[in-house]
Amino acid sequence: MDVGNRWAEVADHYEKDDEDGFYAFNDMHAMMAFVATDRSTAAAARLAVIEAAAEGKGTNAMMTRLVGLSIARGVDAFGRERYDETVGYLMPVRYRAYEFGGSHAQRDIVHRTLIEAALRDGDQALATALCNERTSLKPHCPFSWQLHKRATGG
Numbered sequence: 001m002d003v004g005n006r007w008a009e010v011a012d013h014y015e016k017d018d019e020d021g022f023y024a025f026n027d028m029h030a031m032m033a034f035v036a037t038d039r040s041t042a043a044a045a046r047l048a049v050i051e052a053a054a055e056g057k058g059t060n061a062m063m064t065r066l067v068g069l070s071i072a073r074g075v076d077a078f079g080r081e082r083y084d085e086t087v088g089y090l091m092p093v094r095y096r097a098y099e100f101g102g103s104h105a106q107r108d109i110v111h112r113t114l115i116e117a118a119l120r121d122g123d124q125a126l127a128t129a130l131c132n133e134r135t136s137l138k139p140h141c142p143f144s145w146q147l148h149k150r151a152t153g154g
Helices: 005-018 024-036 040-054 059-079 083-093 104-121 124-137 144-154
Strands: none
Touching: 005 024, 005 040, 005 144, 024 040, 024 104, 040 059, 059 083, 059 104, 059 124, 083 104, 104 124, 124 144
């Protein structure tokens, strides 16, 4: 899907903001924008801030430790085409993404990225299992069935 210049606009915003490490959910979005626009230096810098935020105190530090850091690392690994690492980071937190807020649709990116990483890594068994799970939970979602078809080769 062509999104025009939106990723670049979002990445530009996140490169200028001074809120890195302030809210784990926003950090995930920054990482996605940096990965989508091949800004590896910005992604590495944000990841370092996220790692430091996880060491802090307060609600965001807790959210970052519980899910945010793993998701940010997973997004970063995906951008570097290290799909097995992506799976390793996202599998343990896929059911806990709600712990850092956002809507169901916004958090669904974690599940979609996980499935895509399994597909790209050639782990058909995992991709099929994840897609079976997804289609049983969302039987009317065309996107889920497209993923299922890719995973099963059917």
